[in-house]
Structure formats: structure tokens, C-alpha cells
Amino acid sequence: MCDCDSDSVDSYYETVLKLTKEAGKLINEKIKIRNKKREIKSSNIDLVTETDQAVEKLLIDGLSKEFTTHKFIGEETVSSGGALELTDAPTWIIDPIDGTLNFVHSYPHSCVSIALFINKVPEIGIIFNPMLNQLFTARKGQGAFLNGEPIHVSDTKELSEALLMLEGGTSQEPERMNAVCENVKNLLPVVHGLRSLGSAALNMAMVAAGGSDAYFEFGIHIWDIAAGELIVREAGGVVIDPDGGDLKRFSRRVLCASTQELAEKLARKLVQVYPEPDA
Known part of the structure; x- marks a missing residue:
């Protein structure tokens, strides 16, 4: 079994939160550029930009430096032929910019999405829209938060x-x-x-x-x-x-x-x- 005691997960969370905020600063700098360089993936509305790649590199480099045994599933890494495998090892699953088409158009609904799975179970989840300063966070068993305030789903059944x-x-x-x-x-x-x-x-x-x-x-x-x-x-x-x-x-x-x-x-x-x- 992989090490997922509370002290370890605390360290993982503090590190990834810091890196996610750094990634958000990079996104905020680049979203102001109107003619962003991009490439087409599967269709003319499935795009990747240099910022997607830079954000993913920032996150993977920062996390792998601190946690040398951790594994990664990153959107741009997989698109470039990287492995798509979820094992019991601590694994960070990363979408550097979810909503790339929005980002290309400077429409302010794009985000960094990153999760840590240990033993194939999600332990940390972070979604950060830096343009609107919306930071959604969760730790397994500890509730969910928006900018540090607890959030809860509605009670709608119909x-x-x-x-x-x-x-x-x-x-x-x-x-x-x-x-x-x-x-x-x-x-x-x-x-x-x-x-x-x-x-x-x-x-x-x-x-x-x-x-x-x-x-x-x-x-x-x-x-x-x-x-x-x-x-x-x-x-x-x-x-x-x-x-x-x-x-x-x-x-x-x-x-x-x-x-x-x-x-x-x-x-x-x-x-x-x-x-x-x-x-």
C-alpha cells in the first residue's frame, strides 16, 4: 500500500495548492493575449496552446521535484504519447487548462484541474479559475470549499x-x-x-x-x-x-x-x- 497518512497528504496538498496558484498567475498573464498560438488536436474546436503545455510542465516539474515516486496522467503528456495508466501509486491527474477554447477566446471560464489519487482513490481535488479567482478544493473526508468557505450541493430531486x-x-x-x-x-x-x-x-x-x-x-x-x-x-x-x-x-x-x-x-x-x- 502507498503512504497516504494525514501528514503526507497535508504535505501533498500544501505543495500542489502553491503550484496551482502559480499556474493561475501564468494563465492570467497569457489570457490577455488575443491571438494565442494554438494547435488543432482531434478537430478544429479541440485545441492546445503553448500555455496548456507550460502549465502542465510547471505542475509536473514542481510536484516530481518534491515527490520523486509519484506518477502523472497529464492531458498534454498523454496527447504526446505518454502513459495513461492509473495504479495504486500516488498519481496526479492534470488538466492544465480545462476550457482551452474559452481561453483562446479570452472568455473567463477556464481552469486548472488537478487531483491526487492514491490506491486508485481520489484524495485531493483542486479546480482553480484564476480569471474569476474561484478556487474549489476538496480533501477526502473533509468536505468541499470555494475560496475557503464550505460549499454544498442543492437538494433538488425533480x-x-x-x-x-x-x-x-x-x-x-x-x-x-x-x-x-x-x-x-x-x-x-x-x-x-x-x-x-x-x-x-x-x-x-x-x-x-x-x-x-x-x-x-x-x-x-x-x-x-x-x-x-x-x-x-x-x-x-x-x-x-x-x-x-x-x-x-x-x-x-x-x-x-x-x-x-x-x-x-x-x-x-x-x-x-x-x-x-x-x-
Whole structure:
């Protein structure tokens, strides 16, 4: 078993929090640049910028210097051919800028998302939107916080009272796009409203904070949801597969909600999409 006593996790948390704030300063400096250099990944709306790469390097270099045995799953590292494997070893799962398309347009809803898993269990989750100074944090068993103040999910159980978060995503594959349109058409008449921040992590953070009641997406990756999973659960919410079963972290599918009742009702309404799993 890997060392995850409270003193060790305290040290991990203090270190990653400091590095995350440094990453936030870098993002704030670069978001002001209108014509950001970027590259296309899977489609013309799936982008990577030099800042994504610089933030991931800052985090991995800083953490690996302090914790030499820790492992990493980083979005840009994996995109460049790095390993995508979650073992029992302490593993940092990093999305350096979740909401890169927002970042490219200087739209202020992008964030650093980083989580620490030990024995395949999330122990630390941090989502930081430096543009709006929103710092969401959670430690296993210690609750969830926004800028140091406790947060909790809503008590919404009915779709008719729910504000839902969803995304168009970065895939332009016809089956997936059709499912998104069908879900919007089916849900819009029966819920309070639909919202989209353009960031999986921030959508999950909004559910944790009670600002929205549920969120689902097909086509995400583990780095999009790793921190949000812990933050939502520590805020009293549920995180499951969109078909109503247990969350499968590499399935590229997620549904989170304020209550189990709402999660189940939403799952029953969805047109399902099953992307190729990551592992």
C-alpha cells in the first residue's frame, strides 16, 4: 500500500495548492493575449496552446521535484504519447487548462484541474479559475470549499426544478452531435434551464457549489473529471455513469447531480453515447 497518512497528504496538498496558484498567475498573464498560438488536436474546436503545455510542465516539474515516486496522467503528456495508466501509486491527474477554447477566446471560464489519487482513490481535488479567482478544493473526508468557505450541493430531486449543465464537446462526429441535439430537445421542455460553461471541471464545480443541479457529458477524459469527482462527492453530491451505473473513470462518460434521485431521473431521459474508452 502507498503512504497516504494525514501528514503526507497535508504535505501533498500544501505543495500542489502553491503550484496551482502559480499556474493561475501564468494563465492570467497569457489570457490577455488575443491571438494565442494554438494547435488543432482531434478537430478544429479541440485545441492546445503553448500555455496548456507550460502549465502542465510547471505542475509536473514542481510536484516530481518534491515527490520523486509519484506518477502523472497529464492531458498534454498523454496527447504526446505518454502513459495513461492509473495504479495504486500516488498519481496526479492534470488538466492544465480545462476550457482551452474559452481561453483562446479570452472568455473567463477556464481552469486548472488537478487531483491526487492514491490506491486508485481520489484524495485531493483542486479546480482553480484564476480569471474569476474561484478556487474549489476538496480533501477526502473533509468536505468541499470555494475560496475557503464550505460549499454544498442543492437538494433538488425533480427535473422540473433542475438547472442542468451540458456541453457540445470537442468531437464533431455525427452520432455524438446528433445525441447532443436530441438531449437538448428532450430536456429543454422539462427542466428549469440548460447552461454550459465550456469546461467540464467548472460545470462539476457549479454542481458542487449548488449553482446548478446536474451535469452530464459524453466524450470527456479522466483529467476533465478527476478533481470534480471528489469535489462533488465531498459537497454531498453523486457522480455516476450517465446510464445510471457506477462511474467508470476511463469510459469518457460522466453524470453528476445534487441528489441520487435527480441523477437517476436524468439518466433515464438521456440519449446515450458510448465513445471509445481510454483504457
